[in-house]
Amino acid sequence: xxxxxxxxxxxxxxxxxxxxxxxxxxxxxNSITDHMLxxxxxxxxxWGTPQIKPVEPLALDPTSSCLxxxxxxxEGLKVFRSRDGKTVRLLRPELNLARLxxxxxxxxLPQFDEQELLKILLKFxxxxxxxxxxxxxxxxxxxxxxxxxxxxxxxxxxxxxIVVLTLMPSLSDKSLKLYSSxxxxxxxxxxxxxxxxxxxxxxxxTLKQQLRASADGYDQVLWLYGEQERLVTExxxxxxxxxxxxxxxxxxxxxxxxxxxxxxxPGINRRSALEYLRERELDTGVKVLEKRFSIDDxxxxxxxxxLQEAFAIGTAYFVAAVGEIRTxxxxxxxxxxxxxxxxxxxxxxxxxxxxxxxDHPWTVVVLKEK
Amino acid sequence: xxxxxxxxxxxxxxxxxxxxxxxxxxxxxNSITDHMLxxxxxxxxxWGTPQIKPVEPLALDPTSSCLxxxxxxxEGLKVFRSRDGKTVRLLRPELNLARLxxxxxxxxLPQFDEQELLKILLKFxxxxxxxxxxxxxxxxxxxxxxxxxxxxxxxxxxxxxIVVLTLMPSLSDKSLKLYSSxxxxxxxxxxxxxxxxxxxxxxxxTLKQQLRASADGYDQVLWLYGEQERLVTExxxxxxxxxxxxxxxxxxxxxxxxxxxxxxxPGINRRSALEYLRERELDTGVKVLEKRFSIDDxxxxxxxxxLQEAFAIGTAYFVAAVGEIRTxxxxxxxxxxxxxxxxxxxxxxxxxxxxxxxDHPWTVVVLKEK
Numbered sequence: 001x002x003x004x005x006x007x008x009x010x011x012x013x014x015x016x017x018x019x020x021x022x023x024x025x026x027x028x029x030n031s032i033t034d035h036m037l038x039x040x041x042x043x044x045x046x047w048g049t050p051q052i053k054p055v056e057p058l059a060l061d062p063t064s065s066c067l068x069x070x071x072x073x074x075e076g077l078k079v080f081r082s083r084d085g086k087t088v089r090l091l092r093p094e095l096n097l098a099r100l101x102x103x104x105x106x107x108x109l110p111q112f113d114e115q116e117l118l119k120i121l122l123k124f125x126x127x128x129x130x131x132x133x134x135x136x137x138x139x140x141x142x143x144x145x146x147x148x149x150x151x152x153x154x155x156x157x158x159x160x161x162i163v164v165l166t167l168m169p170s171l172s173d174k175s176l177k178l179y180s181s182x183x184x185x186x187x188x189x190x191x192x193x194x195x196x197x198x199x200x201x202x203x204x205x206t207l208k209q210q211l212r213a214s215a216d217g218y219d220q221v222l223w224l225y226g227e228q229e230r231l232v233t234e235x236x237x238x239x240x241x242x243x244x245x246x247x248x249x250x251x252x253x254x255x256x257x258x259x260x261x262x263x264x265x266p267g268i269n270r271r272s273a274l275e276y277l278r279e280r281e282l283d284t285g286v287k288v289l290e291k292r293f294s295i296d297d298x299x300x301x302x303x304x305x306x307l308q309e310a311f312a313i314g315t316a317y318f319v320a321a322v323g324e325i326r327t328x329x330x331x332x333x334x335x336x337x338x339x340x341x342x343x344x345x346x347x348x349x350x351x352x353x354x355x356x357x358x359d360h361p362w363t364v365v366v367l368k369e370k
Numbered sequence: 371x372x373x374x375x376x377x378x379x380x381x382x383x384x385x386x387x388x389x390x391x392x393x394x395x396x397x398x399x400n401s402i403t404d405h406m407l408x409x410x411x412x413x414x415x416x417w418g419t420p421q422i423k424p425v426e427p428l429a430l431d432p433t434s435s436c437l438x439x440x441x442x443x444x445e446g447l448k449v450f451r452s453r454d455g456k457t458v459r460l461l462r463p464e465l466n467l468a469r470l471x472x473x474x475x476x477x478x479l480p481q482f483d484e485q486e487l488l489k490i491l492l493k494f495x496x497x498x499x500x501x502x503x504x505x506x507x508x509x510x511x512x513x514x515x516x517x518x519x520x521x522x523x524x525x526x527x528x529x530x531x532i533v534v535l536t537l538m539p540s541l542s543d544k545s546l547k548l549y550s551s552x553x554x555x556x557x558x559x560x561x562x563x564x565x566x567x568x569x570x571x572x573x574x575x576t577l578k579q580q581l582r583a584s585a586d587g588y589d590q591v592l593w594l595y596g597e598q599e600r601l602v603t604e605x606x607x608x609x610x611x612x613x614x615x616x617x618x619x620x621x622x623x624x625x626x627x628x629x630x631x632x633x634x635x636p637g638i639n640r641r642s643a644l645e646y647l648r649e650r651e652l653d654t655g656v657k658v659l660e661k662r663f664s665i666d667d668x669x670x671x672x673x674x675x676x677l678q679e680a681f682a683i684g685t686a687y688f689v690a691a692v693g694e695i696r697t698x699x700x701x702x703x704x705x706x707x708x709x710x711x712x713x714x715x716x717x718x719x720x721x722x723x724x725x726x727x728x729d730h731p732w733t734v735v736v737l738k739e740k
Contacts, residue, residue, distance in 0.1 A: 032432070060430060
């Protein structure tokens with residue numbers, strides 16, 4: 001094994017606890033917790049010692065690659081405390097860490113040992129568990145930065161893996177209003193691009209469209225792809241699913257953009273929802289289809305009374321009903337929001353896993369009190 | 371004028387000089403100079419006081435937008451000292467500053483006053499002029515970072531404009547070997563994407579292809595676009611031009627990808643070269659065409675003996691002859707490298723402007739000694 005592949009190890013973790021812990025009763029909505037995790041990598045020595053330390057500004061050389069060439073990728077996952085307050089859990093964190101490595105590889109950033117990082121992450125989260133209220137969550141943001149200096153666009157020689165934890169305002173129950181992008185003007189991703197990796201480069205360039213949508217009173221952009229095809233891909237930073245009655249056989253179908261388009265992020269909640277819905281296909285008769293569909297298909301389904309439900313699904317929005325979609329032509333697709341439909345069933349299923357008293361194969365327990 | 375539009379002013383510039391200036395005789399190849407320029411912006415107060423100060427690490431909140439969502443854009447321009455040592459000049463810096471504002475706008479980062487920044491830049495560069503040897507240059511890197519905190523992907527509330535100056539290894543005289551990308555695998559830019567802006571997001575994701583090209587002994591990737599069309603767009607971070615004899619009328623033509631494809635950066639050296647070559651069209655009979663052409667057109671021209679020259683043109687590579695191009699199929703397009711052709715003429719023309727004793731309408735004088 002060459003030095004650049006030398007991995008970090010949970011047993012080397014160094015913890016320096018803060019001497020000024022934050023008061024929980026007056027934290028602003030997006031506050032960071034007390035500590036951060038930082039692990040440095042160099043091509044000469046591989047990964048260094050993992051350190052948990054009080055949150056401090058990153059001191060970056062002004063020529064660092066991540067500030068100029070977007071050599072940066074990230075993950076987002078939530079840490080949940082059960083309603084009874086006794087258990088703190090993560091949901092399928094191993095999938096997030098695998099995806100972080102996948103994103104890093106796309107940028108030629110170094111690979112890390114996912115199992116060791118998971119062990120460190122569990123320790124880190126347990127240290128900050130006081131920030132998580134019963135029946136609530138905080139947000140975990142692992143990210144990797146290229147920190148090579150000198151402004152050359154070259155192979156990565158230095159990098160940092162960092163994890164911070166932040167509070168997040170609780171979600172509104174209101175159904176979402178989506179604003180379709182105009183694919184002749186702007187696309188989020190393209191088939192031979194990098195839209196299926198969680199790179200910083202996929203986010204900043206969407207702000208302009210997002211702000212236009214917000215200014216018009218919409219919650220998120222519904223990203224369409226293809227001037228002719230007008231494929232429905234993602235809703236802001238979330239995946240998108242629609243529940244439709246099939247035009248020919250009348251069956252109820254859940255449709256979502258397939259991964260092989262390379263246009264969408266392989267969402268972990270997307271995957272969990274698909275697994276859950278497919279397990280129940282035989283019972284419910286509701287088919288789950290990863291297939292291409294367009295904004296015009298959705299509009300037609302609405303006109304013909306076949307559009308049953310739609311929802312955004314992702315870490316930030318969890319499972320959020322969509323009530324309205326603006327088409328590129330400015331027409332409104334009204335989407336039914338049901339009290340007891342598939343969206344509600346999914347929400348309840350996930351909430352039981354996240355906030356319930358029983359463990360589930362998807363959950364990894366951080367802390368459990370007697 | 372709202373506070374967020376409050377501009378900075380040259381007359382407010384605060385300069386803190388280093389007490390430990392670097393020794394010029396032992397500087398590594400990509401060294402940064404002694405000082406940096408930093409100007410902060412907030413949505414509440416607009417632009418703050420411009421400060422030139424000793425180079426120091428940037429202290430960034432670990433949740434800063436530029437580290438997660440690639441809210442970052444930059445420029446690159448060189449500062450030249452004349453061969454006689456007496457004059458230090460910039461080449462069309464106003465175009466770089468206008469392009470920086472254009473890139474910032476694409477990311478919803480704040481706009482700045484280009485004329486005030488130019489005045490500050492001239493002062494800054496003059497302070498660092500000792501780093502520039504006669505007949506040589508240093509590199510100027512202005513960049514803007516979104517520094518909003520809290521991990522929300524929202525409207526920018528904080529940003530920084532920074533300028534650093536670095537040394538750059540002198541260019542080799544060797545002709546370039548280019549490695550064509552396979553457009554069914556990876557493309558740099560998309561017509562409705564952001565490849566025509568100088569965003570960090572356009573660079574990091576190209577590293578993987580660049581390293582593959584390097585590993586095979588090539589200097590840069592020649593980015594093709596379109597599975598069928600296989601349009602020639604850019605060579606690494608530079609624009610690309612080819613000199614061809616027209617198949618039908620036998621005229622000599624210089625071709626380069628047009629800006630309206632939205633696939634290439636509107637290079638400033640590209641523009642200068644086109645202006646110079648067009649002024650001479652009547653005398654030389656060489657037509658300059660911004661038009662779409664493919665790697666297959668180049669291959670056919672080579673086979674038919676019509677390929678005269680090719681070159682990359684940009685800030686980093688200046689005007690560099692291309693000697694060889696690998697096609698996606700692995701065939702080699704051999705390109706003549708002439709002692710006294712169009713490439714050489716362009717190089718001489720630019721070098722006279724950059725390093726000569728006479729001023730030119732394109733140059734902005736930083737310093738002139740008697």
